[in-house]
Amino acid sequence: MATVLEPLADAKQLPGVSLANLATGVVARVICVSTAAEGASVELALRLAELGFLPDECVRIVARGFLAREPIAVRVGTGTFALRRFEAAAVRVQPEPPHNG
Amino acid sequence: MTDGPLIALVGNPNCGKTALFNVLTGSRQKVANYAGVTVERKEGSYVTPSGRRVRILDLPGAYSLEPLTPDEQVTADALLGRGSSKDRPNFVVCVTDATNLRQNLRLALSLKRLGLPMVVALNMSDIARRKGINIDAAKLAKELGVPVVATVGVKPSGVEHLVRVLDQLPTAAAPGAAPAVGTLVPRSEEQIERDQAEVRKILASVGADRVGGITFSDRIDAVVLHPVLGPLILAITLFLVFQAVFAWAQAPMDWVKLGVSFAGDALAAVLPASLFKSLLIDGVLAGLGSVLVFLPQIMILFLFILVLEESGYLPRAAFLLDRIMGGVGLSGRSFIPLLSSFACAIPGIMATRTIQSPRDRMTTIMIAPLMTCSARLPVYALIIGAFIPHRAVMGGLQLQGLVLLALYAASVLSAMTVAFALKRLISGKRLQPLMLELPAYHWPNVRSLAIGLWQRAEIFLTRVGTIILALMVILWALSSFPAAPPGASGPAIQYSVAGRIGAWLAVVFAPIGFNWQISIALVPGLAAREVAVGALGTVYALSATGNDIAGALTPLIAQSWSLPTALSLLAWYVFAPQCLSTLATVKRETNSWRYPLIMAGYLFGLAYLASFVTYRIALCATG
Numbered sequence: 001m002a003t004v005l006e007p008l009a010d011a012k013q014l015p016g017v018s019l020a021n022l023a024t025g026v027v028a029r030v031i032c033v034s035t036a037a038e039g040a041s042v043e044l045a046l047r048l049a050e051l052g053f054l055p056d057e058c059v060r061i062v063a064r065g066f067l068a069r070e071p072i073a074v075r076v077g078t079g080t081f082a083l084r085r086f087e088a089a090a091v092r093v094q095p096e097p098p099h100n101g
Numbered sequence: 102m103t104d105g106p107l108i109a110l111v112g113n114p115n116c117g118k119t120a121l122f123n124v125l126t127g128s129r130q131k132v133a134n135y136a137g138v139t140v141e142r143k144e145g146s147y148v149t150p151s152g153r154r155v156r157i158l159d160l161p162g163a164y165s166l167e168p169l170t171p172d173e174q175v176t177a178d179a180l181l182g183r184g185s186s187k188d189r190p191n192f193v194v195c196v197t198d199a200t201n202l203r204q205n206l207r208l209a210l211s212l213k214r215l216g217l218p219m220v221v222a223l224n225m226s227d228i229a230r231r232k233g234i235n236i237d238a239a240k241l242a243k244e245l246g247v248p249v250v251a252t253v254g255v256k257p258s259g260v261e262h263l264v265r266v267l268d269q270l271p272t273a274a275a276p277g278a279a280p281a282v283g284t285l286v287p288r289s290e291e292q293i294e295r296d297q298a299e300v301r302k303i304l305a306s307v308g309a310d311r312v313g314g315i316t317f318s319d320r321i322d323a324v325v326l327h328p329v330l331g332p333l334i335l336a337i338t339l340f341l342v343f344q345a346v347f348a349w350a351q352a353p354m355d356w357v358k359l360g361v362s363f364a365g366d367a368l369a370a371v372l373p374a375s376l377f378k379s380l381l382i383d384g385v386l387a388g389l390g391s392v393l394v395f396l397p398q399i400m401i402l403f404l405f406i407l408v409l410e411e412s413g414y415l416p417r418a419a420f421l422l423d424r425i426m427g428g429v430g431l432s433g434r435s436f437i438p439l440l441s442s443f444a445c446a447i448p449g450i451m452a453t454r455t456i457q458s459p460r461d462r463m464t465t466i467m468i469a470p471l472m473t474c475s476a477r478l479p480v481y482a483l484i485i486g487a488f489i490p491h492r493a494v495m496g497g498l499q500l501q502g503l504v505l506l507a508l509y510a511a512s513v514l515s516a517m518t519v520a521f522a523l524k525r526l527i528s529g530k531r532l533q534p535l536m537l538e539l540p541a542y543h544w545p546n547v548r549s550l551a552i553g554l555w556q557r558a559e560i561f562l563t564r565v566g567t568i569i570l571a572l573m574v575i576l577w578a579l580s581s582f583p584a585a586p587p588g589a590s591g592p593a594i595q596y597s598v599a600g601r602i603g604a605w606l607a608v609v610f611a612p613i614g615f616n617w618q619i620s621i622a623l624v625p626g627l628a629a630r631e632v633a634v635g636a637l638g639t640v641y642a643l644s645a646t647g648n649d650i651a652g653a654l655t656p657l658i659a660q661s662w663s664l665p666t667a668l669s670l671l672a673w674y675v676f677a678p679q680c681l682s683t684l685a686t687v688k689r690e691t692n693s694w695r696y697p698l699i700m701a702g703y704l705f706g707l708a709y710l711a712s713f714v715t716y717r718i719a720l721c722a723t724g
Contacts, residue, residue, distance in 0.1 A: 049290055062539075063331075065423060077204055078201045081537065
C-alpha cells in the first residue's frame with residue numbers, strides 16, 4: 001500500500017481510521033503514517049516509522065490517560081510506546097475483525 | 102585505557118545494553134529501564150582470555166542513526182566518525198532485545214550498511230526463552246550476514262560466548278584507526294519500509310515472527326495504567342516513599358548521632374584544651390556530624406528511585422502524569438528528570454538530554470532546581486525537628502511529616518507555576534512530542550541496585566570528606582580569627598571575620614528575619630546546601646560558652662530563633678538559590694552563561710520574596 005507523505009487537502013480522504021480513535025484492546029494493522037493530521041510533520045512521520053509504525057504492522061491500544069483520553073499507550077509489534085493524541089492521529093489503521101485478532 | 106581496539110555497544114533504548122556493559126567490564130555504573138539513562142560517555146576495558154586488552158564504549162541508546170535527541174546525536178557522531186577520534190570504534194556490538202527483535206533489527210540493518218565490522222548480541226535471551234521465543238542464532242547469523250551471539254546481560258556466565266567471539270577479532274586494529282565508514286543512507290520512509298520488510302523476512306525464517314497477544318506486562322499495565330487506579334497507585338507509591346524516608350531512617354540516624362557525640366566526648370576527654378581541639382571538635386566534628394546524619398535518608402530515597410527505575414515503573418509514572426505536565430507546557434518525558442531532581446538536581450539536569458524538544462528541555466532544566474533535592478532535607482529536618490511539635494493531628498497523621506509534605510508540595514507547585522509562566526513567555530510550537538517507550542516490566546536486579554546505591558553513598562561520603570570538610574575548616578578559621586579583644590563581652594565569634602561578614606549580611610537579611618548566624622551559614626551553603634546545617638553547627642558551637650556542643654544544634658536554635666524566623670528560613674530553602682555545582686552543570690548543558698545566571702537570579706528573587714511574605718505573615722499571626 002502506498003505511503004502518504006504529502007498532506008492531503010481534506011483529512012476525510014485518508015484511508016482507514018486514525019489510531020487516536022481506535023478502541024482500546026482492538027487489534028488493527030497500520031495502513032500508513034500521514035502528515036495531513038494537525039500537528040503532524042515529516043519529521044514526526046519518520047520518527048513514528050522508525051519506532052515501528054509501518055504498513056502492515058499490528059497495533060493495539062493498551063491504555064489511555066484519564067483526562068482528554070491521552071496519552072495513549074500503543075503496542076506496535078512487540079514494543080509499547082506512549083503517544084500523545086496528535087502523534088497517534090498521524091497513524092492511519094485498519095481494525096481487524098475481532099475473531100481473528 | 103588507551104591501548105587495544107575500541108568496541109562500541111550500540112542498541113535501542115531498553116535493550117539491556119548497559120547491563121551487558123557492566124558485566125563485561127565490571128564497571129560501576131547505573132543501569133536503568135527508561136529510555137536514555139546512558140547520558141554520559143561510559144568506557145571500560147577488560148582483558149580477553151587470550152590476554153588482549155579491549156576497550157568497550159557504551160553508547161547511548163538510539164532508535165535510529167538520524168538523531169532526534171542530544172543522546173542519539175552522541176551515538177550517531179561516534180559511529181559515523183564525526184565525533185572525537187577517541188570515540189571511533191573499530192568494532193560494533195549491536196545489542197538487541199531478543200524479545201523485541203521486530204523493533205531492534207532495523208537498527209542492526211542500518212548499522213550493517215555503515216560497513217563497520219559487527220556482531221549482533223541477542224540479549225535477554227533467557228527472558229525470550231521463558232516467553233517461548235526460541236531464536237536460532239546460527240540461522241539468524243546466516244540471514245544477517247554477521248555473527249550472532251545469545252547473551253544474558255545480568256550475569257557473567259551470560260556473556261562468555263560473546264567474550265570468546267570478541268577475542269577472535271583481528272589483532273591488527275589500532276586505536277582510532279577505524280575502518281572506512283560506509284555512507285549513511287539518508288532516512289526516508291521507503292528505506293525504513295524496505296528494512297522492515299527485510300526484518301519480517303528474517304524473523305519468519307528464524308521462527309520468531311510471532312507477535313504475541315496479551316503479555317504479562319499488559320496484565321500489570323491494565324491495573325497500573327488504569328485511568329482511576331493508576332493515578333491512585335502512583336499517589337500511594339510516592340506517599341509511601343516520603344513516609345519511608347522519615348520512618349525507616351530514624352534508627353540509623355540515631356546511631357550516627359550517637360557515634361558522633363561519642364567521638365566528640367572521647368576527643369574532648371583526651372585532648373588538652375588548644376586551638377587544634379577547637380578545630381577538631383567545633384569545626385570538623387560538629388560540621389560533618391550534622392551532615393553525615395542524613396546519609397540514611399538519602400540512601401532510602403535513592404533505593405526507591407532505583408527500584409522504580411529498574412522495574413520499568415518510571416515511564417508509566419511519566420505516562421500517568423503527562424496530561425498534568427501538558428497543562429503547564431511540558432510532557433511526561435520531563436517527569437523522569439524532575440523525579441531524579443528530588444535526589445539531586447545535577448543528575449536530573451543531565452537526564453534532560455533525552456528530551457527531544459529544545460524548549461521542553463530548557464524549561465525542565467530551569468525548574469529542576471525547584472524540586473526539593475536531598476541536600477535540602479537536612480535543613481528541613483533540622484528546623485522541623487526544632488520548631489514543629491511532635492504530635493498527631495487530624496486522627497493520627499504526624500504534624501512534622503505533614504509540614505514536610507507541604508514543603509515538597511510547595512516546591513512542586515512553584516515549579517509548575519514557573520513552567521506555566523515560561524510557557525507564556527516563550528512562544529513555541531503548541532504540540533510537544535511524547536513518544537516514550539514503555540518497556541516490559543522486570544524484577545530489579547539486586548546486583549545493580551547494590552551498585553547504584555553504593556555509587557550514591559560514595560558520592561555523598563566523598564562530598565562530606567572533601568568539599569564539606571574543607572568548607573568546615575575554612576569556616577572554622579574565619580569564625581575563630583581574629584580572636585576577641587581582651588575584656589570583650591559576648592561570644593568571640595562576633596569579633597571574627599565571619600562574624601563581621603555575618604553582621605553585614607544580616608542587614609540585607611533582617612527584613613526576612615535572619616540573624617547573623619543564619620546569614621553566615623547561607624554563604625557556605627552556596628557550595629553545597631547541606632553545608633548550611635554544618636555551618637550553623639560550627640557557628641553555634643563557637644558562639645556558645647560551654648563545651649557541650651556536637652549534635653545539640655536542635656535545642657539551641659529552638660531557644661534562640663523565633664518561630665517566624667524558622668518559617669522564613671524554611672520558605673527560603675524551598676527556592677534557595679542553587680548550589681554552585683548545579684549552576685556549573687546548567688552552564689555545561691546549555692553551553693552558555695545566560696541560563697545559569699537567569700536561574701540564579703530568579704531563584705534568589707523568589708526565595709527572598711517568599712521568605713519576606715512568610716516572615717511578615719508569621720510575625721502578624723504570632724503577635
